[in-house]
Amino acid sequence: MNRAPVLAVTIEDAVATVRIDRPPANAVDPAMIEEFLSVLAPLVRDPGVRCVVITGTGRFFVAGADIAVMRDLSDRNQAKMRRWIEVQRMLELAPKPVVAAMNGHALGGGAELSLACDLRILADDASFGFPEMALGLFPGAGGSQRLPRLVGPHLAKRLMIDGARLSAPRALELGLVDEVVPRVEFADVVGRKARALAAGPTSAVALLKRVVDEGYGLPIEEALAQEEKGVRELMRSADAAEGLQSFLDKRSPRFTGR
Ligand SMILES: CCCCCCCCCCCCC/C=C/C(=O)SCCNC(=O)CCNC(=O)[C@H](O)C(C)(C)COP(=O)(O)OP(=O)(O)OC[C@H]1O[C@@H](n2cnc3c(N)ncnc32)[C@H](O)[C@@H]1OP(=O)(O)O
Helix, strand or coil: CCCCCCEEEEEECCEEEEEECCCCCCCECHHHHHHHHHHHHHHHHCCCCCEEEEECECCEEECCECHHHHCCCCHHHHHHHCCHHHHHHHHHCCCCCEEEEECCEEECHHHHHHHCCCEEEEECCCEEECHHHHHCCCCCCCHHHHHHHHHCHHHHHHHHHHCCEEEHHHHHHCCCCCEEECHHHHHHHHHHHHHHHHCCCHHHHHHHHHHHHHHCCCCHHHHHHHHHHHHHHHCCCHHHHHHHHHHHCCCCCCCCCC
């Protein structure tokens, strides 16, 4: 059954915004996951896109997996739903900054998606959390592995066992999100942040993301070797030359992302 797309992509000032609109709660189903994979691939590859913003509509960013879909616990259905992990890896490895602009409730798989992004901005009246336990589940779409990396294993287990929907200030206090913004200013703040990121040295951001992803968790000697590989590429980048020269010229840098 083909249905209308639930993702709308706009590109302006080198910022690609992917807006989710699947009423009533932007819950994730297999069709949305496949749509995400198909719209993200060109955005990740396009050098003209230097920042990607993922956002929702109305009261919801993403309310998690579609619970009606999750009732089908067959391996086949779980395999289709588990491709949500691939969406997260695409964002995590994108050679450019990715912003989770959480306009509304970011829960379960929605909160998990945001953990794969580089900047998490939450509207001040939105909630954030991993309520899967109330459904007899746990955040098994990346959350059980990324959350401990973010806040440490003890707090991560507490958040997942408790399953609380956290207020925006509490999510900020725990370090789960980077910024909480009043709803009335949300779109402006996200736009400003995204444009600033797009105008920055996205080549350095791309290399840093790769170095962190490849080095994290490795024994320090191997991790430093990964870092060295990235630094060699970094020092050959046009952005590094421009950044250093602009300081000496006492002018603002004009980064190209190369
Ligand atoms: C993301 C994909 C991952 C899949 C991985 C599969 C492999 C691994 C499997 C094992 C791991 C499991 C991983 C599970 C991840 C999940 O995300 S499970 C779902 C987690 N989310 C929730 O539990 C949130 C559920 N929603 C709510 O609690 C409330 O809606 C709210 C957010 C507190 C808002 O409440 P309120 O303002 O009262 O609005 P509602 O009336 O409740 O909701 C409005 C309508 O939206 C529907 N809805 C809301 N959330 C969902 C949802 N997640 N799925 C389906 N539908 C949802 C709700 O039913 C209402 O619908 P109507 O009644 O028709 O208006």
